[in-house]
Structures are given as C-alpha cells and as structure tokens.
Amino acid sequence: MNTNDLILQTVTKIVSFIILLFSLHIFFAGHYNPGGGFVGGLLTSGAIVLLLLAYDIKTVANSLPVDYRIMIAVGLLFAIGTGVGALIFDVPFLTHAFGYFTLPLLGKTSLHTAVLFDIGVYLVVVGATMTIIQTIGESE
Amino acid sequence: MSVLHLVIVAPLLLAFLVPFLHKRFQSFHTGWFVLLLPAALFIYFFQLIPAMKNQGTIQETANWIPSLGINFTAYVDGLGLLFALLITGIGSLVVLYSIFYLSKEKENLGTFYVYLLMFMGAMLGVVLSDNLIVLYAFWELTSFSSFLLIGFWFERERSRYGAQKSMLITVFGGLAMLGGFLLLHVMTGSFSVREIISMASEISSEPLFIAALVLVLLGAFTKSAQFPFHIWLPDAMEAPTPVSAYLHSATMVKAGIYMVARMSPIFAEQGTWFWLVSGIGILTLLWGSFNAVKQTDLKAILAFSTVSQLGLIMSLLGVGSAALHFKELDNNIYMAAVVAAVFHLINHATFKGSLFMVAGIVDHETGTRDIRRLGGLMQVMPITFTIALIGSFSMAGLPPFNGFLSKEMFLESMVYLLSLNIFQMNTWGVLFPVLAWIASVFTFIYSMILIFKTFAGKYKPKKLPQKPHEAPIGMLISPIILATLVIGFGLFPNVLSNSIIEPAAASIMPGLIDAGQAFDVHFSLWHGFSPALFMTIGVVLIGILLYITLPKWKKIYEILPKQFTLNHMYNSGLIRTETGSNKATNLYMTGSIRTYMIYIFVGLIGILGFSIFTKDAFAIDTSNVASIGLYEIVLALIIVVASLTILMAKSRLTSIVALGAIGYTVALFFVLFRAPDLVLTQLVIETVSVALFLLCFYHLPKMSRKEERIKFKLTNAVVAAGVGIVVTLIALSAYSTKIFDSIAQYYIENTAEKAGGGNMVNVILVDFRGFDTMFEIAVLGIAALGIYGMVRLRLSGRKTE
Numbered sequence: 017m018n019t020n021d022l023i024l025q026t027v028t029k030i031v032s033f034i035i036l037l038f039s040l041h042i043f044f045a046g047h048y049n050p051g052g053g054f055v056g057g058l059l060t061s062g063a064i065v066l067l068l069l070a071y072d073i074k075t076v077a078n079s080l081p082v083d084y085r086i087m088i089a090v091g092l093l094f095a096i097g098t099g100v101g102a103l104i105f106d107v108p109f110l111t112h113a114f115g116y117f118t119l120p121l122l123g124k125t126s127l128h129t130a131v132l133f134d135i136g137v138y139l140v141v142v143g144a145t146m147t148i149i150q151t152i153g154e155s156e
Numbered sequence: 157m158s159v160l161h162l163v164i165v166a167p168l169l170l171a172f173l174v175p176f177l178h179k180r181f182q183s184f185h186t187g188w189f190v191l192l193l194p195a196a197l198f199i200y201f202f203q204l205i206p207a208m209k210n211q212g213t214i215q216e217t218a219n220w221i222p223s224l225g226i227n228f229t230a231y232v233d234g235l236g237l238l239f240a241l242l243i244t245g246i247g248s249l250v251v252l253y254s255i256f257y258l259s260k261e262k263e264n265l266g267t268f269y270v271y272l273l274m275f276m277g278a279m280l281g282v283v284l285s286d287n288l289i290v291l292y293a294f295w296e297l298t299s300f301s302s303f304l305l306i307g308f309w310f311e312r313e314r315s316r317y318g319a320q321k322s323m324l325i326t327v328f329g330g331l332a333m334l335g336g337f338l339l340l341h342v343m344t345g346s347f348s349v350r351e352i353i354s355m356a357s358e359i360s361s362e363p364l365f366i367a368a369l370v371l372v373l374l375g376a377f378t379k380s381a382q383f384p385f386h387i388w389l390p391d392a393m394e395a396p397t398p399v400s401a402y403l404h405s406a407t408m409v410k411a412g413i414y415m416v417a418r419m420s421p422i423f424a425e426q427g428t429w430f431w432l433v434s435g436i437g438i439l440t441l442l443w444g445s446f447n448a449v450k451q452t453d454l455k456a457i458l459a460f461s462t463v464s465q466l467g468l469i470m471s472l473l474g475v476g477s478a479a480l481h482f483k484e485l486d487n488n489i490y491m492a493a494v495v496a497a498v499f500h501l502i503n504h505a506t507f508k509g510s511l512f513m514v515a516g517i518v519d520h521e522t523g524t525r526d527i528r529r530l531g532g533l534m535q536v537m538p539i540t541f542t543i544a545l546i547g548s549f550s551m552a553g554l555p556p557f558n559g560f561l562s563k564e565m566f567l568e569s570m571v572y573l574l575s576l577n578i579f580q581m582n583t584w585g586v587l588f589p590v591l592a593w594i595a596s597v598f599t600f601i602y603s604m605i606l607i608f609k610t611f612a613g614k615y616k617p618k619k620l621p622q623k624p625h626e627a628p629i630g631m632l633i634s635p636i637i638l639a640t641l642v643i644g645f646g647l648f649p650n651v652l653s654n655s656i657i658e659p660a661a662a663s664i665m666p667g668l669i670d671a672g673q674a675f676d677v678h679f680s681l682w683h684g685f686s687p688a689l690f691m692t693i694g695v696v697l698i699g700i701l702l703y704i705t706l707p708k709w710k711k712i713y714e715i716l717p718k719q720f721t722l723n724h725m726y727n728s729g730l731i732r733t734e735t736g737s738n739k740a741t742n743l744y745m746t747g748s749i750r751t752y753m754i755y756i757f758v759g760l761i762g763i764l765g766f767s768i769f770t771k772d773a774f775a776i777d778t779s780n781v782a783s784i785g786l787y788e789i790v791l792a793l794i795i796v797v798a799s800l801t802i803l804m805a806k807s808r809l810t811s812i813v814a815l816g817a818i819g820y821t822v823a824l825f826f827v828l829f830r831a832p833d834l835v836l837t838q839l840v841i842e843t844v845s846v847a848l849f850l851l852c853f854y855h856l857p858k859m860s861r862k863e864e865r866i867k868f869k870l871t872n873a874v875v876a877a878g879v880g881i882v883v884t885l886i887a888l889s890a891y892s893t894k895i896f897d898s899i900a901q902y903y904i905e906n907t908a909e910k911a912g913g914g915n916m917v918n919v920i921l922v923d924f925r926g927f928d929t930m931f932e933i934a935v936l937g938i939a940a941l942g943i944y945g946m947v948r949l950r951l952s953g954r955k956t957e
Contacts, residue, residue, distance in 0.1 A: 095930045
C-alpha cells in the first residue's frame with residue numbers, strides 16, 4: 017500500500033523547527049524562568065522524534081548525521097570539564113562564576129559558567145533519549 | 157627470636173626444604189634428611205632436664221602482636237619438657253621406622269615428610285607456648301596436619317572419610333577451646349597461662365568461669381578422643397602406620413591430656429572439673445576397652461585401646477585434682493594420681509608406639525591386619541613377636557613391665573577415692589574403683605587377643621596375601637628401642653622419677669609446693685600387699701577365664717542395636733544436617749521473585765511497624781497542616797480512581813493508559829503546588845514512558861497474551877495494605893514532629909545574589925547541588941548505553957550460538 021503523508025511531512029517541517037526553537041528558548045531561559053537543560057533536551061529529542069515519525073530512521077540519520085552515543089560522552093565531558101575548570105582557579109570542584117558583560121549585538125548580558133554545565137546536561141539528555149529510541153526502533 | 161623459638165619452628169622451616177631435597181636427591185630416601193632434625197631436637201631437650209629439676213623454667217618471648225597481648229612466648233617447664241621429649245623422641249623413631257616402611261618408589265615421600273614435619277612443629281608449639289592464642293594456632297595446625305596425614309592415601313574412600321571425620325570433630329573442639337580461651341581473657345585480661353594461673357583464685361567465682369571450663373574441656377576431650385568424641389580415632393587408622401603410631405597413639409591424642417594438665421591449676425578446684433574429667437575419663441576407659449575386644453583389625457584394636465588408655469590418664473588427672481583440697485603435700489594420697497597420670501603417659505607412649513609399629517610390620521609382611529586370617533606367626537617373626545609380647549603385657553599391666561607399675565598406681569588412686577569426702581564422693585565414689593577394675597579386665601582380654609590371635613595358634617599361610625617373613629632390621633630398630641624402654645622403665649622406674657616425672661607433676665600442681673620444698677616421687681616394683689595388688693591378681697584370673705570363654709559371650713556385642721552406636725549417630729547426623737539444611741534452603745529460596753518480594757515487604761512492615769510501636773513514635777499534629785482546596789480533592793479522586801482501574805482492569809492496555817492518567821494528574825498536582833519545572837519534566841517523561849510501555853505491550857508473545865484480571869490473593873492484599881498503612885503512618889508521624897526549620901531560606905536569599913540566577917530550582921540543580929546532577933546525567937547515559945548494548949548484543953549473540 018502506498019500511503020501519501022504529504023501533509024504530515026510538510027507540517028513536520030514547520031513544526032519541528034518551532035519545537036526546536038522552543039526547546040532552545042526553554043534551555044537558555046532556564047536560569048531565570050522554568051526550564052533548563054533537562055526539559056530543553058527532552059523537547060529537542062521530541063522534535064527529532066517527530067521527524068522520525070514523519071520520515072524514517074534512515075532519512076533522519078542522513079539529514080542529521082549525529083552519533084548520539086558520542087553526544088552522551090561530549091555532554092558528560094562538558095559537565096565534568098566545568099567542574100574541573102573550577103579547580104584551575106583554585107576553587108572547589110564545580111564552583112561556578114558569572115559576570116555581566118557588554119557584548120556587541122546583544123548589549124549588556126550576564127555570562128555564567130553554569131550554562132556550560134547545563135549544555136552538558138542538554139547533550140546527555142538528547143543523546144540518551146535518542147540512543148534509546150533509535151536502538152529500539154532499529155531492532156526487530 | 158631465641159634458640160628456643162628456633163627449636164620450635166625448626167620442623168616447620170625444614171618442611172619448606174623437604175620438597176627440594178626430595179627432588180634433588182632422588183637416590184636417597186627423603187626420610188634420612190628428616191631424621192636428623194628430631195634427633196637433634198631430642199638431644200637439645202634432653203640436656204634441658206637438669207635445668208628443670210626443682211621447678212626450674214625457661215622462658216623466651218618474641219613479640220608478635222604486642223598491642224593485643226599476643227606474643228610468641230615459649231615456656232619450658234617440667235610438663236612441657238616431658239611432652240617435648242616424647243614428641244621429638246618418638247618422632248625420631250617414627251621417622252626411622254617410616255624410612256623402611258614407606259617405599260621410595262611408590263609413595264609420594266616429599267608430601268609425607270612435609271606433613272609430618274608440620275605436625276611435629278605444631279605439636280612442639282602446642283606444648284611449649286605460654287600464650288593461649290599462639291597455643292591455639294599451633295593446636296589447629298596439629299588438626300590440619302593430622303587431617304592431611306590421615307588422608308595421605310587420598311585415592312581411598314575410607315581415608316577421605318576418616319580425615320573428614322577427624323577434622324570435623326577436632327576442629328569443633330578446637331573452636332570451642334578458642335571460646336574458652338577468650339572467656340579466660342575476658343576475665344583476666346591476659347593471654348598468658350602463667351598470669352592466668354596466678355589469678356586463678358580471683359576468677360573462680362566469676363559467672364563466665366564454668367563456661368570457660370566446659371569449653372576448654374570440650375577442646376581437650378575432642379582432641380584426646382574422649383567419650384563420646386572418640387569415634388574419629390578408629391577411622392583415623394586409615395593413615396599410614398607410622399602416622400598412627402606417632403599421632404594417634406603417642407603425641408596428638410595426648411594434646412588434650414596436656415591441655416587438661418596445663419589448665420589444672422586454673423580450674424581443678426572446681427567440683428565440675430573433678431566430675432567431668434574423672435567421670436568422662438573413666439567412662440572412656442571402660443567403653444574403649446569394652447569395644448576393643450570385639451575388633452578384628454589389629455589397628456582398630458589398638459585404636460580403641462588408645463581411646464581407653466587416654467581415658468585412664470584423663471581420669472587420673474581428674475582424681476588428681478582432688479589433691480588441691482588437701483593443701484599439705486605430705487601424705488597427700490591424691491597427688492599419687494597425678495604422678496600415676498604422668499607415669500602412664502610416658503608408658504603408654506612407649507608401649508603403644510611399639511605396638512603400632514608391630515601392627516605395621518605384620519601388615520607389611522603378611523598383607524593383612526585381620527586377626528581372623530593371622531595366626532601362628534611366632535615362628536616366622538620371632539623378633540616382632542617378642543616386641544609385641546612386651547608391649548601387650550605392659551598394656552595389660554603385667555609385671556615386670558612399666559604398664560604394671562602405672563596400672564597399680566591407677567588402681568590404688570581409684571581405691572583412695574573411697575576415702576574422699578568431698579563432691580558427694582561418699583555415695584558415688586565406689587563406682588570409680590569398680591569401673592576401673594572392669595575396664596582393666598577388658599584391657600587384659602584385648603591385650604591377650606592382640607598377642608595370641610596374631611602370633612599363636614595355627615599357622616595359616618594360605619590365607620595370607622603374601623608369604624610372611626621377618627621384617628628387615630631397619631624396621632625393627634624403632635620398636636626394639638621402645639620395647640627396651642618398656643622393660644627399662646619397668647625395672648628401673650626411678651630413672652624417670654626425679655628427672656622427668658617430679659618436675660612434670662610439680663607443674664601440674666604448682667600451688668601445692670611451697671618455696672624450697674621438693675616433691676619426692678619414688679617407685680618400687682614391689683610395694684607390699686596393697687588392695688591394688690589383689691585387684692591386679694583378680695584382673696589376671698578373671699581375664700584369663702574370660703579370654704578362654706570369649707566365643708561364648710561374644711554375642712553381647714550384638715545387644716546394642718546399630719542405630720544406637722555413636723558412629724551411626726554421627727553419620728546420620730551428618731546426612732541429616734545436609735538434607736535438613738538443603739530442605740530448609742529450598743523451603744524459603746523458592747526461586748520465585750514474588751516470594752522474595754513478600755519477604756522483603758513483610759520485613760519492611762515488621763521492622764518499621766515494630767519500631768513505631770515500641771518507640772511509641774506515632775504522632776499526629778494538625779497545627780501546621782495547610783487547608784485543602786477543591787482542586788486537590790478532585791485530582792486526588794482522579795488518582796484514586798485511576799489506581800483502582802489499574803488493579804481491576806481486565807486489559808493491560810487499560811492499565812497502561814490509567815498509569816499515564818496518574819502521571820499526568822501528578823503533573824497537574826505539580827501545577828497546583830507551583831512547581832513549573834517539575835510539570836514540564838513530568839509531562840515529557842510520562843509521555844515517553846507510556847510510549848515505552850505500549851512498545852512492550854505490542855511485543856508481548858501471542859501465546860501468553862491472555863487478557864485477564866489480576867488474580868486476588870489474600871496474602872498479597874494484606875502485605876500491600878500493610879506497606880501502605882505503615883508508610884502512611886510514618887509519613888504522618890514525620891510530618892507531625894518537625895524538629896528543625898527548613899534550610900530553604902538560604903536558597904531564596906542567595907539565588908540571585910550569589911548564583912546570578914532567577915530560577916531557584918535550576919540554580920540548585922546546576923549550581924548549589926550540581927554534583928548530584930552530574931551523576932544523574934551519568935546514570936542517564938549508562939541507561940542509554942545499557943539499552944543499546946542489550947539490544948545490539950542480543951542480536952549478535954544469537955547469531956554466534
């Protein structure tokens with residue numbers, strides 16, 4: 017049977033971008049508003065799952081050539097690296113630092129090492145959920 | 157480390173070298189190298205004799221664990237020296253004998269001499285240690301090396317059985333003894349025997365004292381094969397004969413005797429000690445001699461005879477403890493019992509050692525030890541016969557051999573008991589001489605069986621597996637030396653009296669000898685017409701009569717049914733323990749995870765419920781409870797309904813959906829209780845997990861996919877209700893008894909100020925408590941990799957199968 021899922025695929029193209037943007041928003045807003053690395057990561061993988069539903073595993077793997085297991089490792093490296101970085105400045109493990117900087121284009125912005133840690137969380141969550149879903153999806 | 161320490165551990169050190177010597181010098185019998193050591197040690201101990209007179213002692217300490225008071229204190233006094241001489245002296249003779257007994261080609265001699273040297277070193281350690289823990293360590297080493305020696309021919313089933321039996325029984329006793337030692341340490345704070353002896357009078361009223369006494373005696377009785385622990389000794393006869401001669405007649409089985417003698421100054425004033433030691437001793441004496449008569453195997457006769465003679469020595473030590481109640485040394489008739497014990501100890505080692513060697517020669521030269529097949533060997537083996545005659549007559553207590561003297565002294569001591577007026581002896585005391593006399597009659601009978609059934613009677617060469625001939629001279633040297641000693645000690649007993657026996661008896665009863673007072677022992681072969689002499693004459697007359705009529709009354713051994721024998725009890729006990737514990741384990745280890753869950757939950761209910769009940773911990777305080785709104789009630793109702801749906805649902809799909817409903821309702825609760833981060837996470841995670849559940853549901857096998865309700869089981873319902881109730885009670889009580897304020901105020905104040913954030917939850921997660929988060933994401937990563945691994949490896953694993 018030849019199904020035609022043109023509507024689904026077209027809608028997915030638009031919606032998955034919106035979800036991705038929303039997840040990035042949630043991620044970056046995390047320090048001040050509800051959200052953060054965990055929910056952000058889950059929503060990102062939600063967007064990818066939507067792609068998986070509309071297309072198939074191979075197409076998605078071709079358009080997003082990411083090895084999610086490496087992503088887990090990178091995420092963990094970010095988290096631990098943030099902790100180890102604190103040791104270089106002679107403060108206890110995982111001590112964060114922040115400051116307010118005037119950046120071109122963005123104006124006055126606060127920069128926080130906690131964001132680096134949160135990136136680690138984000139990557140691990142995306143990597144882990146996608147690994148699970150992909151593995152189960154590919155298995156017979 | 158002093159010379160004395162070196163002497164004690166020398167056999168252990170040589171044991172390390174033996175395998176190299178065995179490999180390097182193939183053409184020599186390994187025993188020749190070994191022989192030098194015990195001989196040298198014997199000479200060393202022999203030259204200590206003059207120093208031991210008049211209660212001289214030698215003491216050397218090497219620190220081992222000083223912080224715990226455990227040091228290797230070597231201590232030589234009369235008693236220790238006597239045993240050391242026995243161990244090294246008979247050890248040398250046994251090694252010499254074994255050189256001719258064990259074949260260089262057929263046997264694994266390297267192993268044999270390693271075990272034997274291990275045993276010798278351990279035994280020296282036992283008798284020359286002052287520290288109880290060191291003594292115990294050596295004690296267990298004797299058990300282990302004895303185990304190895306009994307199982308030397310390990311391809312035989314009986315050897316393994318005997319080795320295991322002796323191991324179980326002696327280690328049981330050894331552990332009990334360790335318990336006794338620890339109790340002594342608790343009472344006195346010392347591990348040193350001499351220090352404990354000096355405190356003996358202070359601790360005798362302590363509540364732990366009797367327990368320590370019984371435990372130490374348990375160790376001594378199991379090692380010395382006293383009733384009812386004697387059953388391992390006859391089975392230990394599967395060992396090579398030199399081992400039987402050395403361990404199971406002269407040395408190891410006397411370790412228990414040594415222990416009783418050594419501990420006498422501590423415990424002997426107790427009535428319990430008197431009754432246990434002399435009572436069990438006399439019972440063992442009777443039982444052993446009674447059973448020896450029915451045996452048909454030479455070594456089995458000797459084994460039961462050893463049991464019986466050990467009982468004799470033990471009872472003498474017990475009777476000797478009565479001497480402590482009569483403080484003056486002059487005319488203290490019970491002291492004679494101690495002297496008799498020491499004297500018989502020496503005598504027994506000499507004649508029993510030679511008899512075992514004779515049994516080994518007979519076995520070696522004829523191929524059998526069964527007295528029903530032997531007979532008339534007198535002409536063929538005249539020297540062996542002579543040795544056997546001397547040994548047996550000494551064992552039977554006939555003049556002029558040394559056994560006669562010690563047996564006389566034994567009977568005399570038993571008669572003295574009639575005049576003892578403590579421990580209710582005036583009512584029961586008469587039993588002792590009577591039992592002793594009966595046992596002596598049986599001893600006479602089996603000694604006669606031993607000699608006459610083997611060497612007299614008709615010569616039956618056709619029944620024997622080999623053509624018998626006299627043993628080589630090398631094999632005869634050791635028994636000849638021992639037989640010479642038997643006669644020598646019999647004719648000139650006073651050679652021993654003030655050189656060895658006096659110091660030994662003095663160290664058994666140190667409290668009786670005042671400073672400067674010498675303790676005098678004098679034997680004479682003829683000591684007048686005492687009651688003991690008439691008893692001996694009676695023994696000989698009745699013994700001869702019974703020996704001649706033996707076939708007529710032998711049926712009495714069949715009176716005792718097989719089920720009531722101690723061996724049967726031991727065997728069935730062992731089997732019953734095994735099957736019993738197997739059954740018990742199978743009873744509760746069902747292999748069903750449901751059962752284990754019930755154990756866990758019942759345990760939880762039990763422990764928590766018990767704590768709440770006993771600590772009176774339940775409390776309800778409604779003062780800080782918030783008001784309940786309409787929304788909460790509605791949401792709670794939804795959760796209750798959904799939970800009940802899961803339990804009642806017929807279809808699994810319904811349960812999954814209901815579970816999802818609960819999850820989303822919980823998310824709504826989070827909304828209600830103002831936790832937006834939790835809401836977001838809960839919603840997404842619930843969606844993912846419901847999807848995974850559906851996946852599992854979809855892949856259920858068609859065969860077992862029967863749609864039915866969860867079956868009702870009362871136990872499960874009760875346990876579930878119990879867990880719910882207990883946890884609810886604890887939650888209520890915990891909420892009602894808040895002791896400290898929350899630390900949340902700190903976070904509220906510092907989220908913006910110190911961490912530069914606005915979302916307190918996220919700031920706590922990544923900043924204040926970021927360490928936890930780091931490992932939570934690690935958990936997530938591990939879970940993902942785990943699933944990946946399971947799915948992928950399962951597929952590839954199947955291919956290779």
